[in-house]
Amino acid sequence: MKHLGPPRRPGQRRATYTASALLLPLTLTALSACSDDDGSATPPPVASPAATASGARCVTDGPVPDDGADAAPAVAGATTVDDDEVAAPRGTSFKASTMDESAALVTGTGKLSTHDSKVTKSGATSSVDASGGHGLNAALLARDGGRLVLSGGKFHTKGKGATAVFASGQGSRAELSANEIQAKGASAHGVMATYGGELALRYVQIDTAGAQAAPVAVGPGGGRVTVSGGTMTSAGCGSPGVQTAGQVSLTQTLFDLANSEAFTVEPGGALSLTDVRASAAAGGVVLRGDGETSFTMKDGSIQAADGDVFSVQESVADVKLSGGAEVRTKDGALLRVRDRGVVTFAAHNEKLTGDVIVSDGSAALDLTGSTKLDGRVSGASLSLGAGTTWSVAGDSTVAGLDLGSGADVASAIVGNGHAVTYDAGASPGLHGKSYRLTGGGTLKPAS
Template sequence: MKIVRHPRRPAVRRAVVTASVLLMPLALAACTADDGATAPAPPSPAATASGARCVTGLPAPDQSPQTGSAPEAAFVVDGSEVVTPRGKTYKAMGADTSAVLVSGSGKLTTHDSAIYKYGDTTSVAASAAWGRNAAVLARDGGLLQLSGGQFEGQGRGATGVVAAGRGARAELSGNGIKTKGAYAHGVMASHGGTLDLRYVQIDTAGAQAAPIATGPGGAKVTVSGGTMTSAGCGSPGVQTCGDVSVANTLFDLANSEAFTVEPGGALSLKDVRASAAAGGVVLRGDGKASFAMSGGSVQASDGDVFLVERATADVRLSGGAEATTKDGKLLRVRDGGTVTFTADGERLKGDTLVSGGGGATLDLRGRTKLDGRIRGASLTLAGGARWSVADDSSLKALEAAPGTSVKEMIGGIESNGHTVTYDKALSPALGGRTYRLDGGGTLKPA
């Protein structure tokens, strides 16, 4: 596995997060309805500088539902190819105006440019869906090729770089992006837009301002290298309902969970290292969501490593991925959520808890070892996998993986003197019998 070190947290990061963050409205969900209506989203927890929980509310109704209306910008490229002089500066002031806009068959190439956007959006929905008020915006077929340079957005909804609309694409290499303001993401793609980031550094300072985000209508984002930090309440490193792949990248999230996957979203990580203050990975909403992680680590200072709410989720860990929390569960499923959690050759520690009508299946493969309590989930054990029982546990189904005998499966449970119960109707191979486990405990029907 490639070794990637955590970024150093800026010394002033937590000090600047004041109590006013507690009053910030919840950002519009990344998957905003096309008509500008706000899709209901659960509150996003985060830790403030004092260590208190920060739970935001729903946003006020948006007053400007025409999210797909023609954008405005100080510098526009439409239907032509432009290569700007190295080090050129672009600025935009006021509401709803981008500094740079490329649309249609337009193409813009910059080298070491400085791009600044100051001013608020008048429509959070339009910003979340179509990139209104972004510093740099590619719309409906426009192509951006941005090499080096610094891009800054200051204001509500002043996202750094956006690709929105079918065929819109932004390619970034070696850039620095800073945003300051609620709903001001680092980069965002939506409605068929595509982002390709290589060795980009993103720093966001507002509430509900993820360094990487996708909006409605489908989007694809690829990230290689770089460092992503956020300071605001509810600003995960990635918030997506699109297809996002990240490799060899560092995330430091001072007041948020590490990653949030919304319905329709798929997030894939390879050798990524993330440190977060308020939980690891959240998969939520009414729909399918998936998360895959190979190598790297997700470290949560507070909260659960994996939280599934309402979603139909698929989680896969492999390649020696580390997933830890100082205070919380390894996996929590609630509010009717369901998850298939597959670990291949992993070492996992923490409890699994299912409540609120939810369901979970833990599929432990290879030489995976799980140390923790399980309540309300099903478990599938392969021959080389081990479960070290941390407390009395209650399973739904208990099954041996294909190619593994019942004897091998039972031999892989280290009871540590605890009792494990199972649902005999869901575990027919066990025959409704009681078994002695290694470590002095028992396995018996509920």
């Protein structure tokens, strides 16, 4: 174990990081290899992404159990900083190849700053749960109040549970700018926060290749992550761009996910996107688990090759779309609710295409502004404001139908020859009457 000495004067300027590529739209990558638990590569599944999205293959695992911060295991670092502030000389290399050892460990009141450093970490963890909960085996670990300030540099990890940058515990924080991260191994995330840890990323490139290895993750105990700019890719099975049980805010970031849904929000998680573009092979946004979740999207796009755009499973979810956000799938529903899920779905000035299907639970859609929904509705409540339009794409059943001030059946619903039934008790404004719809079809109370 070594301790860094006093910093030397930088001998060169850090190369300028360019982000012009961030303005380009993503294209879907082909299904690529998934990593087994030992980090080795295996061929991708032969099932279609739709089968993957349904849970048949490549399902994203839930977070590790919250065993409490006092259960944190002992950790070790090839370099340690625990009670002082250290600025590493530009280009310093940090290495670790031993099981459960970090290349750099910062704890307590310690702070480590790096410029254009090279970080390499190999070796598997002895406990996937301890890695996902407390950062065991992470390459760079800030714990129990430690701080990392990482400017530039390339970070490479290989091994099960070898997350590149980890912040765990209240007061622990890692700040990254213009870094390149490559993580190869099952459960080896790009960056992760737990138990109140914080991460701030600016123009960071993250590539993960292992199964269950999200580029950005927030695990048990929650945490806070902000991302501005950058590109994120994952090739492993069950590796969404973000998997969070905490607060994550993304701005102008690109995601390309070859074997997973775009984003997963766990109980206690809140994900906010502004001008973010994501392409995913197996669905858009999954909000799941026994607890509250939220998702907010302004502008940007989510494009799924297959699978549902929004999937609510057991969770009490809140979804808000605005600013012309584009959400699409080639084969799946716009919104699907199952396993007693409950969702409030609000869209303002949006163009929405796809079916809304409630198989077990409830969904309340609030459409305002110039929002247009083109799809079939089964089991959801629908509120249509003035200027909104529902173009019915198949025979539908709504739990409740409310027409706001200035809206009427003739202007708000285009039947396209289909039958729509509604619950009269949950739709008092319709007075239990039947209506002929514009474009053919009928609106009538359920018998």
